[in-house]
Amino acid sequence: MRLYADRWPELTAGMVLIDVSDExxxxxxxxxxxxxxxxxxxxxxxxxxxxxxxxxxxxxxxxxxxxxxxxxxxxxxxxxxxxxxxxxxxxxxxxxxxxxxxVHPAAWGDRPTIVIAAAGQPAAAVEAQRRLAELSSRGCLIIADTTDHYVHYAQPDLIVRSVRDIHEPRC
Structure with missing residues (x-):
């Protein structure tokens, strides 16, 4: 997803990244x-x-x-x-x-970006996801109310709301 957004920015209105792997x-x-x-x-x-x-x-x-x-x-x-x-x-x-x-400062410019992380992760993992959100001037990090890797199962409403609100992230 991140490579797609980098290569075809004109086709990417925004991103909702869920429990992202740290490269x-x-x-x-x-x-x-x-x-x-x-x-x-x-x-x-x-x-x-x-x-x-x-x-x-x-x-x-x-x-x-x-x-x-x-x-x-x-x-x-x-x-x-x-x-x-x-x-x-x-x-x-x-x-x-x-x-x-x-992965470089301002990589995504002002493209709306929401990074959703499962709760209870080590501080370093949360910080990596926070840095990822900061690649956009309109990026933000949301910590889900679940420790489960399957955030989309545990909190589908959070995922749907994030996708619907991507143009105006509420973080």
């Missing part, structure tokens, strides 16, 4: 690249063999919202897992592209 926090991902690739290959194969039918929502992490449990056949289906594996594999390349082109 500088790639050390752990670099070390985990091969094990993650193996993990997703195994999970994709297991899904093709019917693991989702056998184990259902037991595959869903504890504390996941009910909608995530209901969507387990889709989320843990072979195509979804393969897509997630490909996304993880490309994350390092994406982070490097973002660092090279998007």
């Amino acid at each position: 500088n926090a790639t050390t752990a991902l670099t070390a985990a690249r091969v094990p993650l690739a193996v993990q997703f290959a195994v999970q994709t194969t297991a899904a093709r063999l019917g693991a989702v039918r056998l184990f259902g929502d037991a595959l869903v992490p504890d504390g996941a919202p009910p909608l995530a449990r209901q969507a387990a056949p889709v989320v843990y289906g072979p195509k979804s897992l393969a897509a997630t594996g490909a996304e993880v594999a490309s994350s390092l390349d994406s982070a490097e592209q973002v660092k090279a082109s998007v």
